[in-house]
Amino acid sequence: MIKEKFNLTGKIAIITGASKGIGEAMARGIAEFGATVIVSSRKQAAVDAVAEQFQSEGLSAFGIECHVGNAEHREILVKKVMEKYGRIDILINNAGTNPYFGPIHEMPENLYQKTMDVNINSAMSLSNLVYPIMKAQGGGSIIHISSIEGFHATKLMAAYNISKTALIMLGKNQAIEWGRHNIRVNTICPGYVRTKLSEALLSNEEVVKKFEANCALGRYSTPDEMAGLAVFLASDASSYMTGSTLVNDGGLLHAPLF
Numbered sequence: 207m208i209k210e211k212f213n214l215t216g217k218i219a220i221i222t223g224a225s226k227g228i229g230e231a232m233a234r235g236i237a238e239f240g241a242t243v244i245v246s247s248r249k250q251a252a253v254d255a256v257a258e259q260f261q262s263e264g265l266s267a268f269g270i271e272c273h274v275g276n277a278e279h280r281e282i283l284v285k286k287v288m289e290k291y292g293r294i295d296i297l298i299n300n301a302g303t304n305p306y307f308g309p310i311h312e313m314p315e316n317l318y319q320k321t322m323d324v325n326i327n328s329a330m331s332l333s334n335l336v337y338p339i340m341k342a343q344g345g346g347s348i349i350h351i352s353s354i355e356g357f358h359a360t361k362l363m364a365a366y367n368i369s370k371t372a373l374i375m376l377g378k379n380q381a382i383e384w385g386r387h388n389i390r391v392n393t394i395c396p397g398y399v400r401t402k403l404s405e406a407l408l409s410n411e412e413v414v415k416k417f418e419a420n421c422a423l424g425r426y427s428t429p430d431e432m433a434g435l436a437v438f439l440a441s442d443a444s445s446y447m448t449g450s451t452l453v454n455d456g457g458l459l460h461a462p463l464f
């Protein structure tokens with residue numbers, strides 16, 4: 207049955223940056239389809255709260271703290287999941303940051319580095335940690351959360367744009383290198399989703415005006431509108447998809463020029 211391909215029962219999924227926003231919504235969706243989700247973010251209390259909420263709804267979840275920019279945290283995350291569950295089927299590299307709004311020539315080196323460490327370098331390192339595990343298991347699904355900002359330049363957000371473009375290419379390279387081990391790697395590019403991260407942008411009147419004029423659906427997305435795609439990519443329903451970059455943006459990238 208095709209429907210059965212969406213079933214994630216018995217799968218173990220790690221979702222970074224899952225204490226709120228898009229990560230939390232994807233974790234919920236994946237858990238609702240039967241997987242055990244490892245809810246991860248920088249704060250143990252925050253991930254425990256989400257995991258407990260999920261558990262109270264009959265879902266299978268466990269919280270593990272991990273600052274994705276910290277190599278030791280990444281190793282501990284994967285080690286703890288292996289000790290507790292013995293396998294990792296799904297990794298969603300979702301944690302992201304955008305600490306600098308300003309011109310490129312004034313960008314502080316440390317903020318550029320932080321953006322790269324959290325948005326791209328961590329995704330490569332975490333993927334490398336799960337690679338031998340997935341290979342030994344006979345496969346797995348890795349999903350990167352990039353952005354439409356990986357496709358087009360945005361004034362004053364250069365580091366974020368660069369990191370999100372790099373993430374798209376990381377996924378393509380991993381896909382061609384790891385496909386023979388049945389490890390699929392795909393990337394989701396959300397448009398504008400109302401979350402804490404987008405708060406600053408969406409409270410800027412000029413941005414909002416332009417957005418409303420250009421977005422085909424004429425509205426922002428809610429985090430849960432990103433979850434279906436994550437469930438699909440995590441599951442066997444997408445068993446022939448790898449190296450894909452999927453845009454979920456209400457038609458914003460297709461904005462007419464005039």
Ligand SMILES: NC(=O)c1ccc[n+]([C@@H]2O[C@H](COP(=O)([O-])OP(=O)(O)OC[C@H]3O[C@@H](n4cnc5c(N)ncnc54)[C@H](OP(=O)(O)O)[C@@H]3O)[C@@H](O)[C@H]2O)c1
Nearest residue numbers: 223225226227228247248273274301302353398399401403
């Ligand atoms: N919102 C949008 O419009 C939009 C559009 C396109 C792409 N995206 C991408 O979607 C992803 C999620 O964004 P969001 O909008 O859902 O953001 P959000 O609501 O601000 O949530 C970010 C999550 O990441 C965690 N986090 C932040 N820094 C972290 C770090 N260094 N290590 C581990 N966890 C960390 C936060 O939890 P703690 O504070 O507990 O660590 C939180 O759970 C990001 O990659 C973002 O670039 C968002």
